[in-house]
Amino acid sequence: MSRARGITLACALAAALTTATVTTATADSHITGPAARSPQAGSAAAAEVYCPYRVKADSTPVRSAARPTAPIVGSLAKGQLVTGSTTSNGFIKIGTAKWVVGTALVREGQCRS
Incomplete structure (x- = not known):
């Protein structure tokens, strides 16, 4: 494998991992725990749950x-x-x-x- 191709693959893999991490962090920022719990103060919930x-x-x-x-x-x-x-x-x-x-x-x- 050429050096340029190796660098390109490494960059593509790093970009994919970064995107997956950001997506997971964004999704997790809305998770407040088990469904039985109330939302956390300051969470980005669309509607408050009572x-x-x-x-x-x-x-x-x-x-x-x-x-x-x-x-x-x-x-x-x-x-x-x-x-x-x-x-x-x-x-x-x-x-x-x-x-x-x-x-x-x-x-x-x-x-x-």
Whole structure:
């Protein structure tokens, strides 16, 4: 094989791999995990998805932001049904500036757009 032909093949292979990688990265940027999860905050989802959750823990704090040290702005009782829209940092958003730690909730029913 000539040197020029080898370089051409190497360039073609590199271009194909680069294109495949970019395509995969673009497709993966829209994937937020298993279908059972809500979309991640900041994801490029076309429409926001809302999922029903039941509170499984006793007296679950509702926080003003998706972090464990955020101020508590309320609480949820065990068995209460809430709707969550996005997830961030292990928290599920249940309203404007209202976040609940995901481990305190269990998804119940189908999500909707």
